[in-house]
Amino acid sequence: MTIPPFCSVRVVPLKTINHIHAMTRHAQRVDAISQERLREGAVIGTALTWTSRTRDNLDPNFDPDDHAQQRDVSTAYKMHKARLGIGETKNGGVGLHVMTVISERHFAQVGDVHDPSNPRLKEFFEESIAWAEKTFGSGSVYMARLDLDENGTGVADMFLAPHRTDGRSGNQKVCGSKVLVEIARKARLKMSYTALQTSWATWCQSHIDPSILRGRPVEETGAKHLPVNTYKAVINGIKEEAAELAEQEAQRILSDASDKAERQVIKAELQVALVNSQLAMDEDNHRQRLDEDYDEFQREVLARERELQRKATELTKQAEEIKRRQSELDGLQAEMRKKIIAREKALAEALHFKKLALKAFQAVKAWLAFVPALVLGARDAERLEGETQRLVESMTVLHEWPEPDFPPVEDSTEL
Known part of the structure; x- marks a missing residue:
């Protein structure tokens, strides 16, 4: 069949x-x-x-x-x-x-x-x-x-x-x-x-x-x-x-065994096989745990790398902001230099005008008291003399006014 x-x-x-x-x-x-x-x-x-x-x-x-x-x-x-x-x-x-x-x-x-x-x-x-x-x-x-x-x-x-x-x-x-x-x-x-x-x-x-x-x-x-x-x-x-x-083979051997010692040997061999199987399983479980620990370690490393990259990006942005502000300060300093130079020029021109005015006044001062008496009446001469005296006082004050102290250009930002 x-x-x-x-x-x-x-x-x-x-x-x-x-x-x-x-x-x-x-x-x-x-x-x-x-x-x-x-x-x-x-x-x-x-x-x-x-x-x-x-x-x-x-x-x-x-x-x-x-x-x-x-x-x-x-x-x-x-x-x-x-x-x-x-x-x-x-x-x-x-x-x-x-x-x-x-x-x-x-x-x-x-x-x-x-x-x-x-x-x-x-x-x-x-x-x-x-x-x-x-x-x-x-x-x-x-x-x-x-x-x-x-x-x-x-x-x-x-x-x-x-x-x-x-x-x-x-x-x-x-x-x-x-x-x-x-x-x-x-x-x-x-x-x-x-x-x-x-x-x-x-x-x-x-x-x-x-x-x-x-x-x-x-x-x-x-x-x-x-x-x-x-x-x-x-x-x-x-x-x-x-x-x-x-x-089936193990069962046949056990059933055909003629004495207790032989059966115990066979049982011991089966137990050893089971123990070896359990040890192999434990080894696999241990390797699995190692793999899981390694994966966790990798995740931590990646997280730290991302954090460092984030901080590096923030530092780069801060450096760019500092550079931008430095550029603005440089522009402001240049503008202040221009203003100070213009102010110094104006003051210098004013001082020069002052010197020329004083020099001219000294030249005509002696004539101011004499000429009115010749062409004007006594009353008008007296009035002109008073105006002349006030002009003399004003020019005297201008003459005694201290010279301006010009700060150096490199210190202009402190102004």
Whole structure:
């Protein structure tokens, strides 16, 4: 009896940018877990890949033949947001990690399940992206990868940044959780997981192979899972199928153990694995805190730079005002010099007139007393003598008037 292939889908929210960095390390095969999962004899990096960076005019240095760039989830996310002009909410996460799965036997029917030229692998990969774009919204997928250098296959990893218009700002924001709620409501279900399973199964049957069956829910299978931290396994590249196989193997070893000592050893190994998983999670949390502290430091530096720029602008304005006032003072000083010079000239002319008048008066003084007696009568002569005496007194006062003290021109501003 031929067993039909099954399909399933898994969606895990990406909470912080550190999760995306971890996915990049795993995709580029630099973390320990990815090294352990490599298939013996496989060429590292063999995979079907796609990234939206091929669309980005903002990224002219992208090389589609560079495997490291093809697997750089962090840069792809950054460029995807820039191209579409979308941002992030404070606590809304940074997108979704969506994994579509089809049983290996579906691919084994037409060739090697690790051969990139296997037509069913290529079809599965392309239809996974098309389904994700249709389900989560156009422009959601920014990177997809189907690894072929691991022991298993038939799992397409897709990284999505679903976005919707933010009600407060009116801008486009990444909102993975909100989109999952929309999917559940649209299917009239309480859980988006069930709606996605049905949606992916329907897509597989209509676009890939009608014989593909929907994966059975856990309520029917009764499957139990190891109590491993939910998303830490995903960050380290452990897919759902591999986790279930590891769990079944551990349960088989425990049930077949013949003595208590062996069971304790196995339990201890499982506890060590759990502790290592927790330590890795703690490390990620510590790195996240460091990133947050660094971001806060950067914000403080930027704030101080803006304050210094503001003060520099104020000082520049003050310097310009001082320069303007200095120019006004220079003009006022020049005007005062002109007025003082004109006053000195007028005083000098007055003094010269005074000297000439005194000199003329001295010349005719002797005649003023003699001439009237010759041509005038005694009464008129007496009157003329009185006028002459007053003129003499006035000229005497003018003669005794002190010479003006002219201040130097450079001290004119003090006047």
